[in-house]
Amino acid sequence: MGKFNKKKDGDLPAVSTASLPDIVFMLLFFFMTVTTMKDSSLMVQNTLPNASEVKKLEKKDRVLYVYVGKPTSQYQKVFGSEPKIQLNDKFASVSEVGPFILQERAKKPQELQNVLTTALKVDKGANMGLISDIKQELRKVNALKINYTTYEGDAFRNLQ
Amino acid sequence: MSRRGGPPEVNAGSMADIAFLLLIFFLVTTTIETDAGLDRMLPPLEPPETDVVIKQKNIFTVNINKNGQLLVEEELTQLKDLRAKAMAFLDNGGSPSGTSDYCNYCKGRRDASSSDSPTKAIISLKNDRETKYGTYITVQNELVGAYNDLRNREAQRLYGRDFTEMEGQFLNPETPSRIRDELKDKVRRVQELFPQKLSEAQTSTAN
Numbered sequence: 001m002g003k004f005n006k007k008k009d010g011d012l013p014a015v016s017t018a019s020l021p022d023i024v025f026m027l028l029f030f031f032m033t034v035t036t037m038k039d040s041s042l043m044v045q046n047t048l049p050n051a052s053e054v055k056k057l058e059k060k061d062r063v064l065y066v067y068v069g070k071p072t073s074q075y076q077k078v079f080g081s082e083p084k085i086q087l088n089d090k091f092a093s094v095s096e097v098g099p100f101i102l103q104e105r106a107k108k109p110q111e112l113q114n115v116l117t118t119a120l121k122v123d124k125g126a127n128m129g130l131i132s133d134i135k136q137e138l139r140k141v142n143a144l145k146i147n148y149t150t151y152e153g154d155a156f157r158n159l160q
Numbered sequence: 161m162s163r164r165g166g167p168p169e170v171n172a173g174s175m176a177d178i179a180f181l182l183l184i185f186f187l188v189t190t191t192i193e194t195d196a197g198l199d200r201m202l203p204p205l206e207p208p209e210t211d212v213v214i215k216q217k218n219i220f221t222v223n224i225n226k227n228g229q230l231l232v233e234e235e236l237t238q239l240k241d242l243r244a245k246a247m248a249f250l251d252n253g254g255s256p257s258g259t260s261d262y263c264n265y266c267k268g269r270r271d272a273s274s275s276d277s278p279t280k281a282i283i284s285l286k287n288d289r290e291t292k293y294g295t296y297i298t299v300q301n302e303l304v305g306a307y308n309d310l311r312n313r314e315a316q317r318l319y320g321r322d323f324t325e326m327e328g329q330f331l332n333p334e335t336p337s338r339i340r341d342e343l344k345d346k347v348r349r350v351q352e353l354f355p356q357k358l359s360e361a362q363t364s365t366a367n
């Protein structure tokens with residue numbers, strides 16, 4: 001009996017946390033591989049419309065983004081509340097879309113320059129007039145492949 | 161001076177904290193979702209050199225006004241009826257059998273006053289400058305949906321599976337190249353049966 005007396009008075013043995021870093025690193029690598037960096041912060045309201053017949057936009061390196069929408073509340077004092085275009089991190093006018101596309105295209109590797117897609121992330125409250133102007137600009141610089149980025153969902157919800 | 165039992169052990173207790181810090185940083189700065197949307201091709205700015213004459217009956221006109229109302233083939237239409245109307249037009253196959261345009265896979269009404277064949281049929285979409293973008297996307301979605309429904313029907317008949325599923329697998333970069341090569345021909349074939357001819361005319365400025 002005396003042999004086993006020791007344990008009775010002792011506290012609970014400490015749980016070894018030596019493998020905790022390994023677990024956390026595993027999580028870290030998982031998130032590093034499955035996610036992508038946010039490239040620019042939004043300065044416009046961007047509630048995308050819903051559509052059901054969507055295609056996935058694969059290969060992020062081949063996509064250029066154009067954002068359109070009303071400026072968010074912090075910018076409304078300066079820029080007004082009419083829908084505006086955002087390119088990278090600043091507001092732009094319609095005439096700047098063409099040069100922006102050319103500039104971004106020049107940054108891409110040679111073999112990707114002909115397969116670029118322009119993703120239009122447009123707030124569902126925007127007017128088509130502005131979108132038509134953008135499309136006209138895109139045609140001028142021969143960026144003909146576009147993608148109207150949407151959420152996946154029932155398209156009839158857009159009308160409400 | 162001499163150390164006993166080798167070098168002293170480095171305390172690794174804070175390793176977990178450092179790793180958590182990194183983990184939280186990556187969680188905050190990254191997004192997990194991939195974007196999805198409707199793919200469209202814009203027409204080139206230079207008009208084609210040869211002027212193509214298109215018969216009026218092969219054009220399906222859709223007009224959206226600034227209040228989001230639809231005028232389809234000169235008829236006021238509800239948005240939910242658009243897909244069925246577009247499908248009826250595309251699938252019509254009005255050419256009589258024996259002519260070169262005869263469409264042997266069409267299941268439509270074969271109305272001589274509507275489109276000749278799916279390869280000839282064109283949908284023309286016009287919108288007002290004040291049309292809401294949400295409405296426009298809904299209309300685009302319905303028209304793309306009409307094409308997809310017809311393509312799915314043909315793909316089911318030919319290969320026993322949906323066209324949209326085949327195309328999704330073909331476009332997915334993770335699909336092995338052997339399967340993609342095989343799919344490529346099938347996808348092409350179905351696309352040629354119902355080529356997507358969706359013309360986006362200039363926005364009307366007049367009221």
